[in-house]
Amino acid sequence: MAYMVDEAKGPSSFVKEPIPEEFMASYSPRSLFTPLLEERWPTDEWVIDKARKVAFIECGTNGNFAADEGIKPTCWSTLLVDGEPVGLVYRYAIDYLDDQDPETGSYFEIKKLRQLHVYLPAALYGRKEEIVGLVEEAMYVECDGPELPWVRGVVAEVEGYHLGSEYGRVKHHGI
Numbered sequence: 001m002a003y004m005v006d007e008a009k010g011p012s013s014f015v016k017e018p019i020p021e022e023f024m025a026s027y028s029p030r031s032l033f034t035p036l037l038e039e040r041w042p043t044d045e046w047v048i049d050k051a052r053k054v055a056f057i058e059c060g061t062n063g064n065f066a067a068d069e070g071i072k073p074t075c076w077s078t079l080l081v082d083g084e085p086v087g088l089v090y091r092y093a094i095d096y097l098d099d100q101d102p103e104t105g106s107y108f109e110i111k112k113l114r115q116l117h118v119y120l121p122a123a124l125y126g127r128k129e130e131i132v133g134l135v136e137e138a139m140y141v142e143c144d145g146p147e148l149p150w151v152r153g154v155v156a157e158v159e160g161y162h163l164g165s166e167y168g169r170v171k172h173h174g175i
Helices: 021-026 063-067 122-142 164-169
Strands: 015-018 045-049 054-061 075-081 084-100 107-120 151-163
Touching (some): 015 122, 075 122, 084 122, 107 164
Parallel strands (some): 107 151
Antiparallel strands (some): 054 075, 084 107
């Protein structure tokens, strides 16, 4: 799958904005997929498409590994689809292309979600491919793609789909 700017039918309808306080008060942060084991929100901002009832929340990395040289960090995020949490565990990477943006000289880049594990509630499991497409589009906006002309797209490399109930039995620090 991929969300590529040159192939998109129009601009993304996702927007980056603060998470409303009333939503944070009504939704348990324990329902988010995050490396933090605390009862708090990992961020106060999300990327949301209100019409499609989808929101992307970056939930953190395994900070100890992120600081160690040569060890790639693992990232956690949550995609809310119709209020249901979808867990995303992946390695974030960037592939640089040979061409450059003529105005800035920055090399064009494709953001990558490598070794992506998707944890779905049973009610959403049949929509797994659609959900990965939503993740790619939301991540494009999260990475400021609409404002940065050298960001050309996002590619999710799915390693596995799982039921959300399986999440607690898996350790992802080394994917």
